[in-house]
Amino acid sequence: MTEVTQKQCISVLQQTDLFSAVSAEKLMQLLVSSAQVRKFPKDAVLYSPESTEKCIGVLLTGEARVLKDYVTVSVLKQGMHFGAVVLYNDAERFVNTITAKTACKVLFFEKSGIDRLMQTTPQFAVEYVRYLSNRIYFLNAKIEAYTAPCGAEKLLQYLLSICDENGLVSGVPVTELSRQINVSRAGIYRALDSLSADGKLQHSGKKIKLFVKDEQK
Numbered sequence: 001m002t003e004v005t006q007k008q009c010i011s012v013l014q015q016t017d018l019f020s021a022v023s024a025e026k027l028m029q030l031l032v033s034s035a036q037v038r039k040f041p042k043d044a045v046l047y048s049p050e051s052t053e054k055c056i057g058v059l060l061t062g063e064a065r066v067l068k069d070y071v072t073v074s075v076l077k078q079g080m081h082f083g084a085v086v087l088y089n090d091a092e093r094f095v096n097t098i099t100a101k102t103a104c105k106v107l108f109f110e111k112s113g114i115d116r117l118m119q120t121t122p123q124f125a126v127e128y129v130r131y132l133s134n135r136i137y138f139l140n141a142k143i144e145a146y147t148a149p150c151g152a153e154k155l156l157q158y159l160l161s162i163c164d165e166n167g168l169v170s171g172v173p174v175t176e177l178s179r180q181i182n183v184s185r186a187g188i189y190r191a192l193d194s195l196s197a198d199g200k201l202q203h204s205g206k207k208i209k210l211f212v213k214d215e216q217k
Contacts, residue, residue, distance in 0.1 A: 009027070009031055009035070009107050012058065012060050012078060013027055016080075016081065017131065018084065018127050021121065030117060035107060035108060036108050037060065038105070039106075040104050042101070044099065045099050045100075047094055047097070047098045053110075054086065054087050054111050055083055056081055056083040056084050056087060057082050057107065059105075059107075060104075060105040060107050062100065065099050066098055067097045071171075075164055151190065151191045152190075152191040152195055154183060155181060155183065155192070155195065156201075156212070159201070160210065168207070169208040172208075174188050174189065199211060
């Protein structure tokens with residue numbers, strides 16, 4: 001890893017919630033001992049259930065899609081990371097597939113390096129726990145989508161769980177929405193119309209814009 005690349009990595013990491021409490025000196029040590037940078041062309045697989053090594057990936061440039069059963073559940077941008085949830089999990093496989101939405105560059109940290117950072121930087125450990133706690137609330141929103149009493153509320157809760165930070169959901173067909181929340185296609189259309197009439201969203205084709213906030217995210 002060149003000096004220029006190291007400086008770029010530190011600059012990105014210091015702007016993230018997870019690594020912002022770590023000093024530049026410790027980040028440099030981590031980069032030297034337990035990290036590598038890889039470049040990916042558009043549509044390449046960054047990480048998937050077939051990946052065997054547990055690690056944390058941080059997007060340095062470009063954008064990537066997080067896919068579940070071929071459906072985009074979120075989009076990663078510069079400074080966003082993946083792998084933290086399963087790094088200390090007993091599960092052997094990563095749950096989702098992550099592909100390059102554009103050409104991108106990713107910084108990968110080995111688990112051994114994160115272990116040392118946990119031991120030497122208590123604030124990093126605190127931020128790590130905070131991140132995992134927020135993920136629990138995020139998953140609770142998904143559970144609510146399956147237990148909501150009516151189709152419109154089920155759909156709203158599910159959309160809130162997969163939308164980006166701007167409230168946008170795109171590229172998810174009605175068939176997939178129907179499968180995810182176990183509501184008929186006709187029910188999905190009725191729910192979209194009802195939520196639109198209530199001013200909670202706008203929809204056009206496969207694009208949906210939400211106007212309500214998910215307080216659990």
